Amino acid sequence: MHQLWLIPLLPLAGFAINGLFGRRLAKPVINAVAVGSVLLSFLWVLKTLSALGVFGGGESVLEQAYQEHYFTWIQSGSLNIGVDFAIDRLTAVMLMIVTGIGSLIHIYAVGYMAHEGGYYRFFAYLNLFMFFMLTLVLGANFLLLFVGWEGVGLCSYLLIGFYFLEKFATDAGNKAFIVNRIGDFGFSLAVFLIAMHFGSLDFGTVFGKVKDMPVESSAGWMTAIALLLFVGAAGKSAQIPLYVWLPDAMAGPTPVSALIHAATMVTAGVYMVARSSEIFLHAHGALEVVAIVGLATAFFAATMGLAQTDIKKVYAYSTVSQLGYMFLGLGSGAFSAGIFHVMTHAFFKALLFLGAGSVIHAMSGEQDLGKMGGLKKYTPITFATLLCASVAIAGIPPFSGYHSKDAILAAAYEFAPWMYWVGVVTAGMTAFYVFRAFFLAFFGEPRWKKAGHDKHEHGKHGHGHGEPHESPASMWIPLAVLAILSLVGGYINIPKWLEPMFKLHEEAPGTEWTVYVSVAAGVIGIALAALFYLVSPGIPEGLARTFSTPYRWIYNKYFVDEFYDALVVNPTVDGSRSLLWRVVDAGCIDGAVNGVGKTARAVGGILKRMQSGSIRSYAAWVVLGSIIVITAMSMAGGGK
Amino acid sequence: MPPLPASVPLSWYLMLSAILFALGVAGFLFRRNIITVFMSIELMLNAVNLSFVTFSYKLKQVDGHIFSFFVMVVAAAEAAVGLAIILTVFKNRQTLEIDEVSSLKN
Amino acid sequence: MPANAFPTGAEYLRFLPEIILTLAGVVIMLLEAIFTNDEQRKIFGPLSIVALLAALLASISAAGDPGAAFSNMLIIDGFASFFRALVIGIGIIAILSSTGYLRQERMLGGEYHALVLFSIMGQCVMVSANELIMIFIGLEISSIASYILAGYLRDDPRNNESALKYFLLGSFATAFLLYGVAWIYGLTGSTNLDQIRGALQTSAAPLVMAGAAAAFMFVGFGFKISAAPFQIWAPDVYQGAPAPVSGFLSVGPKAAAFAILLRVFMTAFGPIADRWEPMVWGCALATMIVGNFAALQQSNIKRMLAYSSIAHAGYVLVAVTAHSETGSAAAMFYLAAYAFTNLGAFAVVTYFARKGEKYVAIDDFAGLSQRQPAMAAMLTIFLLSLIGVPLTAGFFGKFYIFKAALDANLTWLTVLGLLNSAVAAYYYLRLLVVMYFKDPGDSVENLEPAGLSLQIAVYASALGTLLLGIFPGWVLDIASKSALK
């Protein structure tokens, strides 16, 4: 036994302590509990993995999943769902990412949230998130995965709505939860189908059975399962059409955006699809759908990222776009490349967000790129680390993004060349908007001086300093660590490590030129950004004016939110109110019920009129009655 | 006019009884004086008595007579009570109009 | 000439309850002349109750020695004994609940008690009669006494009207009954129920006319039990009569009338059951519907209870329709249950109405539960019993009746009847609503606590209602043992 349960339970303990007693605890204690629990968890991961021989580099390490069973969770008939944790190579990667990045971001948050109200609450939620995320990763069956899945959604909801006094924050929280629920709807249906067809939800059992199944006979329902799983993944990982919640989720504190909405939770969908790779490989056409949706998401999100003015929104769309990339990789069959990108993306995107947080911190809460500028000299460390992250995401070799993105694009090229080309364009756009944000923030005139710099509208940074300032050590140390990881992380050979898991698509990309093209696209993107925002800052406005219609569409995110509101939300609400409630419930059903009552009373009214009070009419009734009775009794029973 | 038979069938008596009964009912339905209405009931009882006596003849039994005797006694008792009730009604309302006694209704 | 022309001692013993009641009535009338002030006249109540208790004992002891009496005029069987005990019991509660009323109306006379005793005596004769003549005479004694009781407060126009309507229509219906009796006599040559049955069983019997004769008789009985369409008098009479009398009328004469209806139709007209069953079926349904639906619209509690009593007659008719031993037993049980319940309800109404029956609107009961919680609770028990909520007598009554009906394959009548009872819940609930959910109004102010005898009446009725509801077995066992075969 390696006591895997300790890994998620440590953060849970942190949550329990801070959640229950946090209000009465001093800040250092809260910090110690929150950060310490996650760090301990990280250490326990390291200890466990080393005990399992992961760092020894043995060839056959963890080829078979290592599993622990704790207790039966649900037992009904032949269906037995246990609380089981398992580690295999995929889990090991995810564990490292989650606990590693998680620890860094916890440390960062200590500095970032230092002046916030609800400090203990924040860390409690964050720890709870860690618990659920680790459960998600460790769970050895679909239902336990689902527990983590829903749990991280809950924490996401709580943390997005952390500033619950603000309506936009709680709205965003609700949106995130509900859109995720739509995805979960698909996931749960898939779970039902899996249990129905395999009689179990254990990964081992299910995938073992899948392996033995001939593709032809099972393609129909297997595709259904795969697609439903993907609906779930699309919800969690913000893919078209369910991506709408993620940009709004930036309403949460920045460390949350970094941890949940960039590095870990949103990649759960990728993890889940990769985990279910056996099913997808048996599902005819499902992979294609994954690839196409991923690509479309990557492309459209990138276009939307081009015109955002809020620094976190830029990175948010970038996240959506990058997630699309990962699904493109998965859909192309390069599962390991997808997971690889999960890791590198975790490094640089977490860094981007934390950097953005540092910028925002420096700007005392200002998020609008239009009001930044020239921050280079005020926040040098942030500047440097963000630069690392930006080059990493732009796919410039030899930094981490280059390695993983390249692997995905190569796989896409093999899968369908046109996908590769779209991917390349997207890569160019990615480089462009990332550097656009970078240049706007750190170069040019300090526009905040003009704007007066006395913004307190968000009310969360109550400390108005005169000048932008560098962040404290607890913030910049994680930045630095992540910067290093962003730069060199690409050399952790995840595809090789995962090879035994995804045997079918192990071979490395072949064609050389695809690499150059994609790198070139990144360079062009950076160059264009430099041209637009450093050299001649008038160009963007001119372009916006020239292409006003496309610009307006992009700027307004293609009006997708409005479209959903008009097509789904409003009809549902209005229809429920005016049709179902007022008409069907109050009108028809209750009307019928009350109508029965009214009818009965009306009948009573008629009957009581019989009682006119006049004796003679009473006598007439008696006579009438007797005629009826006599007739009835002489007629009935035959005439004898 | 057809020649009269020497004797009448039993059913003629019964028809007479029926006619009288019906006329009693008619009196109850059409008369408005409470006492007349009451008398109509007496007429109905008389009609019933005729039936009893007729059947008694048919069956050659005396029981029918006895029954009609009891009917008479009861009629007498009813008459006493009924008229007393009519008296109280008259005392309170100063009328014997049956339709006026209709305050309790619906 | 029958051999036993001179009655034996045993026969007198079988007739003892009636004798006791008659003597008691006469004694009270004599004392009436001697006792002139109200203080002395207070004795009439206890005296009547003693007489009734004695009669009850006598009827119970008579039940131990069943048999015919007085040239087969009477038949003291279990059925008769059950009903005799029932009507005597009704008499006790009726007397108890009227004492206070009479005192407050300043009509504390012996006549009232004597009339009640005579009326019960008539009912006893009815229920034990085995001969149409006896039935007729018993019916008339009971009815005439009832007419007088309905108009007992002779200065009250409502009482007059009630009595007049009851009397005229009652006599009218009796004429129909007699016409039917005459025909039956003519057709079968007898007025003895057993002999009529025998005659009708022979193939030569003219069944169409017998059916018509039975129909005439049904008009008379239907009137007494207030079956639709002969129920028409009941609301007016119950509303107009003094409250305790209404209570008495709604259970005593009705129970006795049901007894003879059951006996005549099941014994004498058993052979032509195929003729009367469909008719009674329709009649039962119509009665339930008329009673329940018209009651929905009532605002006067006495009138509402009158309609309710019509509806309850409808339920008993369902049992009659079943035409079986269980049906008979169910009807017996139901009448007993209903007697307790309705007497209790009317007793509370009597108490609440106060002098001159000022407060008889349902809305007047507003907030009763807060001023007189015990009385309100008792009325609640009665109302729940009338609704037919379990653990009250009314529920078991309904249960047995519908069980008998289903036994006899009267599925639709059962379903319709049960739905009717759901409708009925509405108007009883209205009273509960008013009593419990509304704030007290003027009508419950100055409400003196109830007098002792009325309290005894109410609590005894409630006890009976609950006992029959929780342990219905003992009454039902008696009923099923003594049911008509």
Place this chain on the structure above:
Amino acid sequence: MSLLNIVLFLPLVGFLLLIFTPKGNDQLPRMLALGISLLVFVISLGLIGPFMGSTIPEGYQFITDSPWINSPPIRYHVGLDGLSLWLVLLTTLLTPIAVLVSWKSIGHRVKEFFAFLILLEFGLIGVFVSLDLFLFYVFWEVGLVPMYFLIGIWGHDRRIYAAVKFFLYTMAGSVLMLAGIIYLYNRAGTFDYVQILGQLQSGRLVLSSQAEMLLFSAFFLAFAIKVPLFPLHTWLPDAHVEAPTAGSIMLASVMLKMGTYGLVRYSVPLFPNAAHKAAPFIIGLAVIGIVYGALVALVQPNMKKLVAYSSVSHLGFVVLGVFSFTQQGLDGAVYQMLNHGISTGALFMLVGFLYERRHSLEISAYGGVATPAPNLAIVFLITTLASVGLPMLNNFVGEYLVLQGASQVNFTATVFAAVGVILSACYMLWLYQRTFYGKASESLSHHMPDLSAREWAVSLPLLLLMFWMGIYTQTFMPPISAQNARILQQYQQQQNRPQLAVTPDRNFSASEVANAR
């Protein structure tokens, strides 16, 4: 005197004691009611004993079978099995909670209030332990009366309408059930449930298919009204909105379960063929109820009405599970009964807390409650999450099993039912947002103290159970599962058709795949 009898009759004793407590002292009835209900709860814990072993005993435990009425033979026959065990415990647990919840909020006619509450407990326990159809019916109706008074006397503005509606609705259904019971008696010669079931199974009693269908309909109608199943649900929102908090708790948590319990205990085992025939229709109604209830809940401006409609939705799941006739479906349905009892009871309780503070049930009267009352907000949040079926909380287990069971029978229905899960998040979170989030107004902050010790005391057990039942289901599930397996086995014996339990290699038809998409 078996333990069960004590648990059953102690509340009746309490009722009588309460009736005869002297007037004028309000504290005494409170203490008395609390004492008795707690005592009943503690004693009722002893009922778990036989069911906690490694093997679940066959048949009923704590049986008392003695004659009550000789002819017709009505017996006082009570017993406990895995199905009724938890429902009895739910009742005994929630009664003290309801008493405590009403501690301060009931200020007038205190004695009567607690008397009715305890009487209600008596009726409810009786329903769950009766093994005689007649006895069952008696208790079924007995529960009606106190609830009628609870709503009518201590309710809100339209309490009379609601109380009468509640009574008549239920009455209309139950009279037909009575007809059914009597008919069964006439055929079987006994009211004893066990014997009737035995006769039906051994073939000594054979019902024609028409008779069976009619009987099933009669029973079903009574149960469906109580559940309440769409479209027979309109009494529920009214009753809930108008009832006092304790009334809402008992109504939602326990009384509605009478209907679903009846379905599992009576409708399915007694009339399996009719149940099978009617199942598609009923599943349809259940699914409509799930979605419909959720949609209507979405737009309610009144908190209690919202929760009431959510009950319609939740109980649709229970019915869906029952009529899937699968082990998972039945297990889930029964589990969901308990879950709904805990979580919706807690919701009504919390809404009651809010009402006590602000005297309004309109959602628009709130907003920002989380700031002045963070603990209340947290408790409410956990309850909300339980209600929306978050894993590790109780409802998830039930909903999952129900849907898992249903998916094996009717995947289309499952898809629509699962939509209800989405919608539940919509209306509950929206409610939560509008009530607790945002800035609190001056007057609201002023009148919104955080949870008191008493309120904590009633909240904590429920919260604990939400987690317990969500995480360690093995405490509760084995007795339920064992009993359901028996029911299902009996059901399948009556069915001469292929069985519907989990069949791993069942082929998935093309049409169902299409539905899944």
Place this chain on the structure above:
Amino acid sequence: MDALLFMIFAAIAVVCAINLVVQRHPISSALSLVGVMGALAALYLLLGGEFIAAAQLVVYAGAIMVLFVFVIMLLNAGTEARGRRGWAHYAGVPLLLLLFGLIACLITRRMPASEDVVFGQFTKGGPLDIGRALFTTYLLPFEVTSVLILVAILGAIVLARKEID
């Protein structure tokens, strides 16, 4: 001869009965009723009911009708006024015809045939036979009738007596 007598008295009875119904003054009606009773007494004789015929005249026509006339006089009841007519008035005729038609139909069609009525064929209706039956078989009803009369007297007193105090 029998037929002729029957015809005469039947005609008197019917005419008087009709007169009872159509007369608007109660005294006229009462006298018509006496006429009916007299005619019926004669018919009873034809049917062999000597005692009952006598009783009819003495009790009915004599005592009861006198009581009626007495009350009519006491109350000084006049001619009925013509007033509004309820539905019963209009429905009365068809109802009556229906009822009568029904009874007549039953009597003529369904009554078992029996011999004609011949005066003197039945002679057991004399006082002796009646008396014997009354005091043996019908002893109980006879005795109980006394209670009935007692009740009637009591009722009359209760309702009609003048308040002394």
